[in-house]
Amino acid sequence: MESGHDQDTSAVRGLELLWGLGERPKRGRRPAFTLERIVRTAVGMADAEGLAAVSMRRIAERLGCTTMSLYRYVPGKAELLDLMTDTVMGEVPLADAAPGDWRTRLELSARADWGLYHRHPWILRLPAGRPALGPNGFAWYESVLRVLTATGLPPTALANVFDLLDAYVRGAARDSLDAAAVERHSGVTDEQWRAARAHFWDAIFVPAHYPVLASLRAAGALHHPRDRGFEFGLQRVLDSIETFVRNQPQRHDETSKRYETPCPQCGNPAPGPAPSGRPRTYCSDACRQSAYRARRTRRLT
Structure with a gap:
């Protein structure tokens, strides 16, 4: 078991790496790879095979070096995951650089996050409450918060609104990715799965017992593309935020100046x-x- 001091030392080293403050290894021959190449290699493995496939040993094999040589660059897998996360966060455009009002910018930002999670599904397997604390992640966080300051909400409410939108996008993306993973691993599409269970609807299901469900099924409302469901939910979340902002007591445009x-x-x-x-x-x-x-x-x- 590591001591608290060891954990603190590792955390400090990881933060230095994230912010480009750590020293490069000086001992031995100069290797033919960089920290960025290590991280990009790990990201590629995670994208293709999931987080379970990422290990220092496999990365070393891919780079053609020894496992121990990697530890001269990265203290361990926890620090590597932080570097991977912050690297891909750099793909997300800053919300406050987009045109439009605060709702339009939040909408564009949510779609950008949805796209990021689908390109790098492994991000959603990491604990959201323990962010990497890297420069790209902070730039993204600050940019969304800046957009929200235009609502004039007080600090606590502003942070809660951010969490609400972020939780919706993460949850919807996780459901979408889980469904896609089931289809991919089973080799059975959703349409094939439903066709194989047609007997249930033809011989077992009693419409009179479930009249609302039966009417929705008859209207074709039960099955739709996953991204359409995401868009519907996103608009309803934004509607609720807009209503919340509008109903704030004694709200006026000057309140945003506090930020x-x-x-x-x-x-x-x-x-x-x-x-x-x-x-x-x-x-x-x-x-x-x-x-x-x-x-x-x-x-x-």
Whole structure:
């Protein structure tokens, strides 16, 4: 069993790797691969075969090196999973860089997350309550929160709304992926599965006992593409958020200013982060240049 100190040391090393603060290995011959290549190799394995297929030994075999040489780059699998997660989070466009009002931006962000989970299903097998704490994940989180600040909601409500939308997208994506996995592993499509059980509806099912279900079946409403169900649910979640925002007591547009970062030069609100996710300290290039000239003047005097 690892001591708490060992776990803390490993966590610190993992965070340094995520943020590019760790030192590269200096001992021995320089290997023909990088940390990024290790992570990308692991992501490819997880995409193709699931998380169970990812191990330091298999990655080493794929890269043509020894398992121990990988530990010079990554302390263990837990840190590797964090690196994998944050790497693929970089594929998601920042929500506040999209056009439109806050609802339109949340809608686009939810669809982007849905796409991410379907490209990398293994993400949903990791605990959502213990995020990787990497730069791409933080940029995504901040961008969605920035979109939500336009609602004027107080901090606790804003965080709860974020959790609500995130939980819906994750849950819907997990159901969709589970159904696809059953179909893939069994070799039986949903249509084939239902056809094989037609006897139930023809000889066992009694419509008079289940009149609503029978009417829905007759209307063809019981079976539809999974993505259509996701879109329907997404709109209803957004409807509920919009109603919640509209019904907030004493709400006015000025409440969103509590989340704005003031420009250190003029005091006006600084805009959201750049598309790269990096924060913008000054509200304009003019203020940035003025601050630079002021610093230069102080150094010369």
